[in-house]
Amino acid sequence: MGAVRGAGGSGVGGGCGRTDKAAMPVRVLKIIEGKFETPLPSHLQKEGLKHLQEGFDPTNKYIQGLVILSYPLTKLGDGTDFFKVVLQDLDDFCSRINSINILIYGKMAEDCAKVMRNGDTLVVAGFKLAKSPTAREDGRHNCQLEMSEEAGSVIYIYTKPKTTSASETASMSVAPKYVYTPLDHLKDGTIVNLYGIVKFFKPPYVSKGTDYCSVVTLVDPSNAKLTCTLFNGNLNSLPKIYKVGDIVRFHRIKIREYNGQMQGVTSAGFASLTFDGTVGAPVVPRTSSKVFTFMDEEQKIIEELRVWAASNLSICGPAAKLSGVQPMLFFDLTCQLIGKAKVDGSSFLLKVWDGTKCPYPTWKVPVEARELEGEKLLLHQLRNLTVDILVYDNHVQLAKSLKIGSFLRIYSIHTKQVSSDKDGSHIEFHLHGGTCYGRGIGVLPESNPDVKELKDFLESVELADSQSMESMSSVELDSTFNNITDLELHLQRCQELSVTVLTDHQDLSNTELKTILNSTAPQQFRIRAKLRTYKPQKLHQSIKLHCSKCNSLTEVPDGDDFDCILQGSAMTSPNPELHNTSWYDSVMWTTQDQKQRKIAIHFVKPDEMLKEPEDTLLMIEGGTLKELWRLTKRFKCVIPVRSTEDDLELLDLSAPFLLQGNTKYYGCKQCSTPKPIQHLSSIAAEEQPSWEPTEIAQVLGIELLQYVFIMKFTLVDGTGALNAYLFDYEKFFQIPASEILTNSFLQQKMQMTMNTLCPPGRKLDDLPWLECFIKSYHVRDEMKHRVCYQIFDTTVAEDVV
Known part of the structure; x- marks a missing residue:
């Protein structure tokens, strides 16, 4: 880098042998009717990125392209100004690698940072060509261009005169033709652009730091799958995903390989658009950004993905109407919020309706009348159509911020049937803590098609009771809003969660162990069972080292x-x-x-x-x-x-x-x-x-070698007993196996978890139920054939750990 910043550095000083050093090294010009306002010097010849390689002579050559990314102006350790931009070659946009890093130093960096914008056309001459140390990570050209005023570099910045309205420029600005990578072509360490169909997602939630986090699993016609973990300090900058089947476009997402699977994470410049995945729906991007690009040919991509998803994905979720709920159901609900109230420190009440009536008696959460927000007349009129949803833990903060009257989609609501001598049998609605199953709350805009449909339906509902507030007696109000009895005990019962949860394959139904033992292998099953015993009892002995290449297991050396x-x-x-x-x-x-x-x-x-x-x-x-x-x-x-x-x-x-x-x-x-x-x-x-x-x-x-947990669980369900192996890196316990041997706190946490799954000294009837996925497989051992079983796609409930 020193040669670049020094006067007359080789490669840069001679890169444009006839550059007039008296001329301004950074020039802002215009493109008029597709042509440069001022012609380039006649001795300069255009060169494409594909011809650049180490040893290339840049004398009298220039590179032209579009600025697709620029980084903030910074200072190096010696105080030199430094500005980095990414240039895309529009003459070769179909190439796998068609962008290159440009590193600009000194006063030229400062001047460029003031006037250069994403979408500008750039012509650079008098550059030095050097090997890019970040090519593998960012997926760009394996060389980079280095430039400085002292070395005689020249940059021409061309902008088009504004002839369109601000709104047109925001939605359809001049942009590069991006290359989109299929999910089965992703490589570790690259930064790519891609399209995908949402198979699973978690609505944004506050991460352990200060950022919001969203998790989304994508598929595409290549039949590959990619799980992306997206972080942003601004909630609105995360993808606006409302349902499974939505289509997303991610620009500049970083790909990492973990445990043999590709994962996506946000990188500098990450941007997203979301589209409704319904065939025939308008192609309208959802984004909080005022400036984005969307080319005509991309509409065809979305329409093709919609058709493929309709034929290949089961994207119809469980019942989404209150009239169709059943006990022990997990479902998504599109509804309107008409009341809310604080219940205690870890739970919050939402009163919602969707115009239909639940077929079962529902529990009305007892709260103080002064704590309940909402129009009391409307709450009374809708008392037979609303349901009370109790929201727990990490969802409380968002629930408090919701506005009365807003339209919501609440994901993975749990219905529980509860019987008592006093109240008889009734249904309760819970949004448990954590994010498993994609639990969360999303606020839908007025423009959402589902909201428009719901509003039309709600307006057609005839309210059975339209009495005025004046005609309501104080006794009626008290019975509606102030029925507080045994609240603490009731909440304690409501907050009981399953000790394990399933992370995929929710379409599978439960199978008895007896049936599994009599079934041929290989197969996958969903079970509901109890953990009678487990080995090893000394939990630190469960940690092994695993080689994914030869599939060997070894003990961890002492x-x-x-x-x-x-x-x-x-x-x-x-x-x-x-x-x-x-x-x-x-x-x-x-x-x-x-x-x-x-x-x-x-x-x-x-x-x-x-x-x-x-x-x-x-x-x-x-x-x-x-x-x-x-x-x-x-x-x-x-x-x-x-x-x-x-x-x-x-x-x-x-x-x-x-x-x-x-x-x-x-x-x-x-x-x-x-x-x-x-x-x-x-x-x-x-x-x-x-x-x-x-x-x-x-x-x-x-x-x-990867650290793994290896354990044997003996599971029972009343029809039989089955030994299933746990082979897991960190998903089941939500504890990294690599850290357990050196962290006493995690060791205690793991022991407490196992004491919850299999409480010592308890009778079999008193043990908690576990929901698990298990798969059967064949093992050949000393000329014998036997069938083994392994737990997969199961994790300990977050409230347990």
């Missing part, structure tokens, strides 16, 4: 084995010839004890903008286990190594190849082919190295 390996490696002194390379600095000293060990620490050189110890990776030779743990408390990653004649290398794979925090990462001895440490330099060269264990393992030729 600290004594690691210490012995470290002591053996310390007998070989560090090789001084391997110190202080181009990508790491070295420090070596001799201990003052009797052994006088020589210790060397190699610090990977940090980027100018990344100098904090907690972001740094280091390698250590000759250290003890105690010394390594001390370093992990301050530095992000620690790799134990030893010297050879030519390079540093990893220790025996019986030892962890990486320590990060309290977690030790191991490699599979059978599947790994360790490479010299020099291969880490490729990550160190990245703009902002992340030092993720999976990435480190990949470049070092290590097949990463």
Whole structure:
């Protein structure tokens, strides 16, 4: 980078040999009737991105494209202004890689940041071509353009004169023709644009930090599936998804591979549009953004996805009318809010109606009249058509903010049938805490087709009782709003949750264990059973190391084995010839004890903008286990190594190849082919190295072992008993298996969870019910064939953990 910022840097200074340095290096011009207002210098020749590669001579060449992303103006460590933009080549928009990073330094960066906008046409000349360290991560060109005024670079910024209204510009602005990636073509570490059909989603909720979070699972005609976890500090910036079957368009979503599956996460510049997935519905994008792009050809994409979804997806949810509810049902409800009230610290009441009448007597939640918001006359008139929904825990904050009269879609309401000597049998409506099953509340706009249909229906409903407030006696009001009896006990009963919940396949019905035991394998089943016993009883023994490549399971080595390996490696002194390379600095000293060990620490050189110890990776030779743990408390990653004649290398794979925090990462001895440490330099060269264990393992030729829970559950349901194996990374317990061995709090949490699933000392009748998915499969063992069972797509209820 120094050569770029210095005057006359090679490649930049000579990149445009006849550039007039007296001319302004950043020029803003216009495009009139499709042509540049001022012609470019005649000696410049246009070049496409596909021809750029290391060694390319940029003399008298220019690159033209559209600005699709720009980053905030920042300062480097030496105070130099820095501005980064992403340019897309419109002449080759069908190419898989048709965008490139441009890095601008000095006063030119400041000038560009003032006038450059997304959607501008850019012409750049006098650039230096360099290898992009972020190509794998951002999915852009493997080279980048570097520019500065001192080196003679020139940037022409072309804007079109405004001839359309502001609203037209907002909805249909001039834009690049984006390339959209099918879900079966996604690659780890890339940033892509995609279309998908919503198969499952969780309405936005407040995450553990300050951001809102939304989770959505997408499918497309490639039959691949992608689960995206989206974060944003602004609730309105998350996708406006109202139902399964909606179609979303995501721009600049980052793809990560986790446990063999692709996942999507928000990245810089992420943007989304949402469309109704109903065949024949108007193609109107839902977004809070005032400026977005939508090309004519994209309407065809949406129509094709609608047709495919109608034929291939079961997107009709459970009953959504109050007239159709049944006991023990989970359903989504589109309704209007007419009253709300605080009940206690962890629950909140919503009074809603949809114009139909529940066929069962319903529970009216007792609240103080002064706590109830809403028009009392309307509440009284609709008293036989409204239902009380009790909202718990993380949904309370949103429930409090809802406006009376607003239209809602409440997801995964639970109906419970309750009998009592005093009140007889009645139905209760609950929105339990947590986000399993996509539980949550969505506010629908007036323009939503379902809202228009509901409003028309509600206006046609004839109210049976239209008496005025004056004619209502105080006794009637008291009986309507002030029936508070045994509230605390009632709430306690209402808040009882299943100890496990299902995360998919809600269309499967329950099967008795007796039937499963007599069925052929392989098959998938949904069961309702009790956990009679489990093994191992010592829960720490359930943690194993699993290789996804050879499917082997090994015990987690203990600290004594690691210490012995470290002591053996310390007998070989560090090789001084391997110190202080181009990508790491070295420090070596001799201990003052009797052994006088020589210790060397190699610090990977940090980027100018990344100098904090907690972001740094280091390698250590000759250290003890105690010394390594001390370093992990301050530095992000620690790799134990030893010297050879030519390079540093990893220790025996019986030892962890990486320590990060309290977690030790191991490699599979059978599947790994360790490479010299020099291969880490490729990550160190990245703009902002992340030092993720999976990435480190990949470049070092290590097949990463994953920590897993392995347990055997004996399940019973009155028709039979069945042994099912739990093989899980973190989904079932909602605890990472990699952290359980070093975290006493998580160990206690896991023990408490198992005590809830299988309470010690309880009779079988008193054990809680578990809802689980299990699958049967064949195992060949010493010439014998047997059928085994495994739990899947099941998690412990959030209120339990």
